[in-house]
Amino acid sequence: MQKTDMKKDSASADVVEQMFKAGAHYGYGKTRRHPSVSSFIYATKNKTDIIDLEKTSVLLSKAEESVKQLGAENKTILFVGTKPEAKEITRSVAMSLNMPFVAERWIGGTLSNFTEIKKRIAELENYHKENVAGGLDKYTKKERVVMAKKIEKLSKYYSGLLGLKKAPDALFIIDAKAEHIAATEARKSGVPVISLVNSDSNIKGINYPVVGNDSSIPSIKFFAFAIANAYKKGQLSVPTKES
DSSP states (O other): OHHHHHHHHHHHHHHHHHHHHTTTTEEEEGGGOOGGGGGGEEEEETTEEEEOHHHHHHHHHHHHHHHHHHHHTTOOEEEEOOSTTTHHHHHHHHHHTTOOEEOSOOOTTTTTTHHHHHHHHHHHHHHHHHHHTTGGGGSOHHHHHHHHHHHHHHHHHHGGGTTOOSOOSEEEEEOTTTTHHHHHHHHHHTOOEEEEEOTTSOOTTOSEEEESOOSSHHHHHHHHHHHHHHHHHHHHTSOOOOO
8 A cells, every 4th residue: 555655656756847847837927826726826936926736736637537538438629729839739639639629719609509610610521522532623713712712711720620520528728718718618518628727717617727837838748748648548448349
C-alpha cells in the first residue's frame, strides 16, 4: 500500500515538474483574477498570480480519467482552440486522434443548432466528392470560380468538422473564457466541457476545469497532449475481440 502511494506521489511530482518547465504556473495579473479560481492561486509575485501546480495536477488527473473513459467508449471529443497560440496545437492534436476540431472561429449554433451545421458539413463533403470524381468539370469557368470561393469559405470554418454526423460527446477547450460561446452552447446542450483555463476564467459551469497557463504554446501543448494521451490510453484499455 505504501509503495503504491509512493509511486503516485512520485508520478504527481513528475507531472508538476513538467508543468513547471512548460510555464503552466504563470497566471494573469491579480486584478484580472476571477474569484472562482482564488483557491488555485499559490502566490502573487510582482502583481502576477502564480498558479498552484499541485492543485492543477489533481484537476488534470480528474480530467484525464474522464477522457480515458471517453476513449474506452470510443466517444467523440470536439477540440476547440481558435486563438493564435492554440490553433496549430488544436488542429494537430485533434487530427492525431481523428477527432473533429474548430481552430478558426466558433460558428454560433455548432451545438445548439447542429442540424443546420450538419447541412454545411454535408455541402462541403459533396463538393469534395464531386471534385475528386471530376464532377466539377461540367460547370463553366465562371461557375467554377464562384464555387471555388464558396468551397474556400466552407473549408475555412467547417473542414475540421468533416465526418461529424452527430453532436460530440464532449468538448476540450483551450481557454473557455476566449471560447465562451462554445462553452455556453455546450452547457445548454448538456455536452460536458474539459477546459484549460487561466486565472481570469470563471470555472463554474465547466465540468472539468484545469487551471493553468492557457496563453503560452509550451503550456498549451503540455495539456493538449496530456488529454490526447489519456484518450489513447482509454482506447487501449478495451480488450480486443478475438476473431
